[in-house]
Amino acid sequence: MSRKYLDIFCCEAQERLASLQSGLLVLERHPGRKELLEELLRDAHTLKGSARMVSLDHISAITHSMEEQLKEMEEGSRSIDAAGIDLLLKGSDAVALITSAISKGETPALDLERFLDEYSKAAGVSPPSPPSPPDSSDSSDSSDQSDQPEQPSETVRAEVKTLDALVNLIGEMIINKKRLEVKLSRLREIAARSDQETAALLFEFRRQLEEDVLCQDYLIQELHEKALALRMLPLKSITDGFQRLVRDLCQKLGKEATLVMTGGAIEMDRVLLEGLKPMLIHLLSNAVCHGLESPAERRAAGKEPRGTVWLTARHEGNWVVVEVRDDGRGMDPARIRKTAVRQGLIGEREAEELRDEEALYLTLRQGFSTAETVTDVAGRGVGMDVVKKNVERVEGNLTLTSEPGRYLEVSLQLPLTLSVLEALTVESGGETFVVPINYLQEIVKVHESEITTTGDGETIKLRGATVPFFSLGALMGLAQPVAGDGSRCTAVVLRHCDQRMACAVDAQLGTSVVVVKGLGKQFRSVDFVFGATILGDGNPALILNVPDLFAAGGAESRQISRRGRQAVAPSRARVLVVDDSATTRAMERNILIGNGYQVETAVSGEDALEKTAAAEGFDLILTDLEMPGIDGFQLTRLLRASERYRDTPIVVVSSLAGDADKQQALEAGAQAYIVKGAFDQTAFLDTVRTLLS
Amino acid sequence: MALEDEAYDISAILSQMREEYWQGLAEEEPAPKELLECLVFTLAGASYAFETRHACEVIRIPKLARVPAVPSLITGIFNLRGEIAAAMDIRPLLGLPQPPIGAAGRILVVKAKSFATGIVAEAASGVQGLCLENFQAELGEAGRPFLKGQFLHQDGAIMLIDMEALLASPEIMAGV
Known part of the structure; x- marks a missing residue:
């Protein structure tokens, strides 16, 4: 069978299956609405016919059985109950599984013969004889079609790729228009310089x-x-599948819930929707598993035994707000604080200082889980943090609101599209950056005298609130000259979740709509960068990923001040980086230099020995383990044996993650061991800082 | 009259052209030396080259926007006719010093499997057919990284870069 037809079949099957599924779920709630059966029968029948056309006998056999079941329901010889619906759903699931395998060119992970056998037995329907000549139903099918006059089609099918190319081309036109605008202002300058007649x-x-x-x-x-x-x-x-999801979860957990969905007609970019689906599934599962109480608990609390989960979507300016709300037990800030402290996410004092609204956001941290029992669906420790990350990936925002015992609402603010965004252009350290406007609270002028230096960095007062203050370039580790006289500077105040921060920039160049471009495949996920755009002068500018700025601002425990140079001045410690991988050398070197250390690199153990012997010694040595020639273990032992480096801190940065390697490295004399796979800039800097202090 | 004569002579002219054409073909046959078509450029003051099949174009160095938190190898990104591409200084990868790039500096745009990227060079001297007779391969284990070998000439050597290995190397990738 030609691939082309199989693809068409898969497309069609997906649509039919979605319609079947949602129809069945409505039927379950309203068994009296027999008119629904007609639609279901048509779906099952069409699917059967199409499957035969492309010789997918198993699908046609399953759908045949489903069709028979539905017919019996219509005649009244089979009752329309949960068991009956379950069986039909099981059939449509199997077809979905086979279809998805076919569309990926794999063999379905299902023993088809056995499933068919069991399924027909359960349904009490005799399987059709598959390779038989076209039966009566087929012929009726074709006569049906010939009876209907052919309708002129009002739509065309277009490849998604073509659409994307179209949007990209128009993006190029927008950039070109910006170029024209730059030329227009040049023309004004030229006119101003010409003689009167020409000028006019x-x-x-x-x-x-x-x-x-x-x-x-x-x-x-x-x-x-x-x-x-x-x-x-x-x-x-x-x-489409969400009613089913909630229903199945409820059945499994012995809960009762109604899912109310509104705003289904709201449209979003296809690319965004694909990313949104898993997030919504996660939030709905959370709502049913953790949010809603059991019917008994609810009754005891004076609530309806049947819980409600709302999934609503609405427009807000250029944004879509999608909310998942449940009327369950809500989030208890006290309990969250306790759990977070127990799981070591924050210290006890820090927990006490958090306001109740802030405490809710602890659940978004990696590793947080309040579920006492690990269930099949949620509570595995990967959870809300993943949702948060995904929302951030599309430059969205996530808000939590809750009243203990009453409700929890998770609100996702998402852009309509990712191809353009409204952004503020700023200059910092000779570079131009673009900040998505949804993270921008305000732009302020800050006078030198308004900056307070505290133990862990600089802050400014903003209408009574203390806001951490950074230099944008230094925060991202880009070395840069200190701007101008410094008496007054411009700062952009950014907000994210419940946090605020002010970033000093050299200049702000106003807001505009920019076209979002990827950095290309050479870049995987790069810190601080959401994408790039091309400015009116044809030069590129980075679009900043604001959540990363907050992460850096918090994680660096505000060591990087507005004047990166000043704050790190006391730590001009000399560090030797020993690694045979150029990437690792470059990475470690950049991080360290960005934080004010002096760095030298060595490409091998031998090279390191030579460099450590030079007049100017080192205050700390970072070494890889596996290197040709003198390896890290040996290097550590040799340095420890020398008079000069007996007490110098040595940190091993290796991809060897085994306990034995760690043990051996520590025995050789290393103070710390960092595994490359889990390389975390913050932990890395913390280690270096601790050992040098 | 002369015109008419020529008009009648058309078939003779055609046969002469055919003759010349075949002769032309015959003359090309004895290819004297095997040449490797390479793009030749300058790194750290010395001549380097890679096969032209990897090359897309050579451009003047445009404005590069620096990218935070990436290996220092990537000096910035630039606008490659509407697409964003990285500019790399591969000299440290080859173990070379990094003299400043002047006005003669160029970006050599090369095509990797899934992206186009730019290599910063101190100068580009164009496409040359390099004679394989003069080629000396890099020796196995002791070979320098990303070098295939060198072409020996009277006026110095031209190092041949293993562009395939370089473009497939994880060391040129950024981010996690």
Whole structure:
């Protein structure tokens, strides 16, 4: 069978299965609505017919059985109850499984013969004889079709790739328009410098050109909107399975719940929707497993025994807000504080200082889980932190609100599309950066005298609140000159979840809509960077990932101040980095230099011995273990044996993660051991700092 | 009259052209030396080359935007006709010093499997056919990284970079 037809079949099957599933779930709740059966029968029948066309006998056999079951329900010889619906769902699940395997070109992970056998037995329907000549149902099918006059099609199918290319091309037009705008202002300068007569002509010419550019701008905007709309899909397209999910979870956990979905018609970029689905599944599972109480508990608390979970979506400006809310037990800040302290996420004092609203956000930290029993679906320790990360990946925001015993609401603020975003352009250290506007609270002028230096960094007062203060460039580890006279500087105040921070920049260049471009495959996920855009002058600028800035600001325990140079001045410690991998050398070197250390590198154990013998010694040595020639173990032992480096801290940074290697390295005389796979810049710097202090 | 004569002579002219064509083909046959077509450029003052099949284009060095938290090898990103590409200084990878890049500096755009990337060079001297007779391969284990060998000429050696290995190397990747 040709691949092309199989692909078409898979597409069709997905649609039919989604319709079957949601239809069955409605039928379960309203067994009296027999008219629903008609639709279901049609879906099952069409699926059977299509499966035969592409010789997928197993699918046609399963759907045949489903069709028979549905017919019996229609005739009244089979009752419409949970068991009956379950059996039908099981059938549609199996078809979905086979289809998805086919579309990926794999063999389905299901013993088809056995399943078919069992399924027909359970259904009490005799399996059809698959390779038989076209039976009556097929012929009726074809006659059905010939009876209907052919309808002219109002839609066309387009490849997603084509649509994406279209949007990209229009993105190029937007960038080009920006270039024209830059040229227009150049033209004004030229006119100003010309003699009077020419100037008058040029001004007039420029005015007309400006009009043309404006007109083109308008057209491009409209074209862009239209093109984006092509990529938009309704939220409904991903929520089909959610009723089923909630139903199955409830059955498994002995709970009762109604899922109320509103705003299914709201449209979002296809790419975003794909990312949203797993997040919503996670949030809904959480709501049912952890949020909702058992019927007995609810009754005791004076609530309806049947809980409600709401999934709502609505527009808010250029954003879509998707909320998952349940009327369950809510989140208890006291309990969260206790759990977080027990799991070692924060200290006791720190926990006490948190306001109740802030304490909720502890659940977003990696490793947090309140579920006392690890269930099949949630409470595995990967959870809300993953949702948060995914929301951040699309430059969105996540808010938690709860009242203990009453409700929990998780609100995701998401952009409509990822292809353009509204952003503020800033200059810092000779570089241009772009900050997505949704993270921007305000832009302030800060005078030198308004900056307070505390034990762990600099802060400014903002309407009574203390806000940490950083230099944007230094925060990202980009070395940069200290700007101007320094008496007054511009700072952008950023917000994320419940946090605020102020970043000093050299200049802010206003907001505009920028086209988002990826950095290409040479870059995987890069810290601080969401993407890049091309400015009006044709030069690229990075689009910053603001959550990363907050992570760096918090994680560095605010060691990097606005004047990176000043704050780290006392620690001009000399560090030797020994590694045979150029990447590791470069990475460690960059991190250390970015934090004010002096760094030398050595490419081998031999090289390291030579360098340590030089007049200017080192205050700390970082070494790899596996190197050709003198390896890390030996190097450590040799240095320990020398008079000069007997007490110098040595840190092993190795990809060997075994306990035996760690043991051996420590025995050789290393003070700390960092595993490369789990390489974490913060932990790395903390280790270096601790050993040097 | 002369015109008419020529008009009648068309078939003779055609046969002469055919003759010349075949002769032309015959002349090309004895290819004297095996040449490797390479892009030749300068790194740390010395001549380096890689096969032209890896090369896309050579451009002047545009404005590079620095990227935080990536290996120092990546000096920045630039606008490659609407797409974003990285510019790499591969000299440290080859164990070379890094003299400053001047006005003659160029970016050699090369195509890896899934991305295009730029290699910063002090100068580019263009495409040359390098004679394989003069080629001396790098010796096994003792070989320098990312070098295939060198072409020996009267006016100095041209080092041949193993661009395939370089582009597939994890050391040029950024991020996790």
